[in-house]
Structures are given as C-alpha cells and as structure tokens.
Amino acid sequence: MDQNFVLPQDEYYFYLFLKRLRHADYRLAFSFFLPSSFPAQFSFTRSFGASTQKLFSSWLSEKFLKAGGTLSRQYNLQGRLFKERVWYIKGLDLRLSSALFETFKDMLDRYYNPPDEEFVFPVRNLTNGDRLILHCLSRDMSKVSRTQFLKLFEPLFTRIKLNSFGFAPSSLKMSLPGFEELSFEEQVFLQASPDLIVLDYELFCESLRFYNLEQISEWMEELDQKLCSFVKLIQENKLYSMVPCVCEILDLTLQFELLHPRRFQDSRSENNEVFETEDQNNCYQVISCFEHVLHAVDSMQLKLRSYSFVDEEFEEVQPVLAVFQSRYEPVKVKMKKKIEQFYDALET
C-alpha cells in the first residue's frame, strides 16, 4: 500500500482482502476476512477510495498489457476506428463504485453460506469499471480453481456479459451478447485482450481430459455455438484484430489432440477397437463442432475476399486476408485432414 495512505483499521483489513483477491489468493482472502469484519457502513475514507482505485487500476492495466493490449492497435467501435481512445484504458478511468464493495460483501456472504444452499446475489448497480474488475476476477479464478470458486459465484459471474466470452463450463452455457450490448470500456477491453480468450480456451482444453465423458457431448454442443457466434460477432462488427485469436484457438485444438478419436473413448470399454454407440455419438459431436467453426471462418474469409477495390472496406481487409493466408490456411488444412482421419476411425 502507498505510504501516503493512512487507513482506519477496518478499512485496512478490507484493503488486505482486496489485495489478496488481486493476487488470486482466494482461499486466504475468504478465510481470513469474515462478512462480520466488513465495514458496517459504506462511508469509506477518501484515502481508501484512492488506494483501491490505484490497486485495481494497476491490476487492470497489467491484465490489459499482458493480454496483448498495445497502444498502437486500432479498435473498431460502432463502425469507427479509434486509436487514441486506447489511452482511456491505459489511463483507466475506471469509475469504481461502492456497488463493487457491496458485491465483495455478497461474495463473502456466499462463501460463508452452506455451499449446497441456494444463494441469491442481490442485483447491484455496477459501473463499467466494477464489471471489468469482476470480469478479471472471474477469469483469474477460473485459472486457479475452475470448479470450486466458479461454482460458488457462478450466478454472480454469469451476470457479467464479458464473461460470456470465456470457456469455463459456466461461461460456456452463456450465449454471446451483441457487441453493442457491451459498454465502451468492455468493447475496448475485449478487443485489447484477445490473449485472455485464447488462454481461457487453453484451460478448457487442458481440463477436458479430467471431465466425465458423459458431459462431453453437451459441452461440445455449447462450444460449437460459442465459437460460431464468436466468429459471427467478429465478422458482423469488423473486429478483425481478433482473427488471429480464432486461428490460435484452432491451433490449440490440434495441439491438444481434440480431434483424436481415442481421446473420447471410454477406457473402461471392453473392446477398445470398437466404439460404443455413446462414445461414437460423442466423437461425431466433437467433429461437428469443429466442422461448424471451420465453415463459419470459411464464410468470413469468403466475404472478405469478395470486396473489390471499389468497396470502402477493401483496404481495411487486406491485412486480415494476409492473416487468413498465413495463419488460417495451414491450420485449416491440418484440421480437415484430422477430421477425415477421425471419420475414418469411426466408420471403419
């Protein structure tokens, strides 16, 4: 904490709680800060407001820069290109509100409630800054503990629209909102942090092997819809800076051997040479998911190729087409081959 800030004792402990959250020490944070320790009234001192603002600003800035956010990128917002507005995020005019602190209190209440008991998170009037903080918090939580904490706070996190871009099982269920439904800050953050989406997909791929085979079909159906909507969103809103992100997702699919038939076969099967009907159905679902994604990306590529030099978009799409050529085409060829091999394994 900054030496200039002197906080009353209860605020100091709350500040420690926030710092632990920021450092992803969730168990420590929640175990040592009780709902009863929460400041009774939301009349925080000016020092507390300033130190919290500083804490989260630097956190968000760090996330933004680590996730590929650079100041030289162009962002397409409401059909206009913004370059200089990236400073808005860099400067981080977060406008945090007490609703965020109240939400932390809700989270503490939830944590100390029996996990099986239903808990309704109150609806809080969150600002853009509050929502971004909760978004980053939920993303970090999904890295540390994909099941326990996420499940506990799932009803809260699924209210944050930006979280629907995640690939944790709870986010997978959420359908993508229209781009215009996101606030300006959220739109910038999304475009500035494509690596977060890729990282989340990587986590999804990693965790897939531990999950129950019975759920794969459902997850793959949800993943199918999510990825296709994501590609559609990029195309409709001209978010071309996110095309490499799609290529990386496809690349990860290959790296994690998601298109390998034996990956989805129940190891308890008596005869490993023959697929049980259920395993076979799962495999078809997996192929179907990635065939749909390839189809959606192909359609986008076709659309971009159709622009001629008389079209306004022609200049804008040339670098994107170059990305398609250098990054998408090779991965597409590999995926098509894998898909055919997958079908062959199922049909012979």
Added chain:
Amino acid sequence: MSQTYQVELKEKMAQTVNVGKEWRKRVQLLSLLPESQMGEILAEELLKNGWSKEDDSNKLKQSKDGFDLEFDPVTRQLGIRYEEEEEVQVSANETQRVYDYYDREDVARERAEEALKSRLKGELKEAAETKEEEMLQDLERREAEILKLVDEAMSQSIEKTHKEALKRKAGSLGEIESIEENDELGEVTIRVRL
C-alpha cells in the same frame, strides 16, 4: 369398541415406459460437387420430402413413427433418435378383512385403500422396470433393423441429390442439351455441349 369389517377393494394403476436410443452417422454422398454443396442439395431434397428447418439453425428435422431425425448440411451428419413407449398396468380386485379399533368403517376402508395403493405402486414400479429392461434389450436386438429403416427412408433423397448434383456439374461444364433419366435402373444420361 372395535370391529372387523369386510371391505371390497378395486384399484387400477398405469405408467408409460419410454425407452430410446441415439445414433449419429455421416451420410455418404458421392463427391460430385464440393462437400458443402452436396450437403445443401440433400437438404433441399429433404425439405421437399417434408423435413422442416429450424429458424436459427441450418439443421433440418423430421419426426415420424417414433423416429426423430436431424440432418446437418454442413457436416452431413445424421442424428437418429428412436423412441418407443408402452404402458404397463397393475390392478387389484379383492376383498379384505379390516379391523378398526374405534369401530369406524370409513376409517377402516380408507386405511385398506391406502395400503392397497401403496402395494400397487411398488408392483407398478417393479413392472415398469422389468418392462424397460425388456424394451431396451429388444431395442438393442433390433438396432440393425431400425438403422436399415432410416437408410431406406434416406436412400430416395440421396439418389435425387446425386442426380441434381450431376445436373449442376454438367451445367457448369457447358450447355445441357438433353437429360434422360431411367428411374428403374437409376441411370441419368446428360448430353452437354462444351
């Protein structure tokens, strides 16, 4: 004072047992045109055959004779869900001797009816489980036969898809002069002026 009553009891219970199974397979089409176009042509043929399209999806569906079929033109995968249902019944028509300590016939009858219902519920559950097991075994046995029915239903549309694809392919090569179709032999002769 207590008394024993003779009570006539009649009860009938029924339950519907559903069993189903799902299969997925890829529809094999000749590569006369690019894969996605072949899928689209088959989708067009299926639409003519009474299949329907969902609003926000490319997939086509048809429900008929216990079958729920779903065709995806992009992947050319066919989802097959087959369901059967049967009703199991249990009944009782008997006379019971019931004892009531407070000498009330209505209470005695009520108690006897409740006991009978509870017994029948148990019997019905058991009967339903047995039936379900039998039906599942039967379904497993008839799997090949069920899938053959689907293949037969699809074969006509697949044949038409191949013909249509041939015509489009020929059209792309040059000007079509004549088309002769022999449905019995499944032959199509297309003359094209290049």
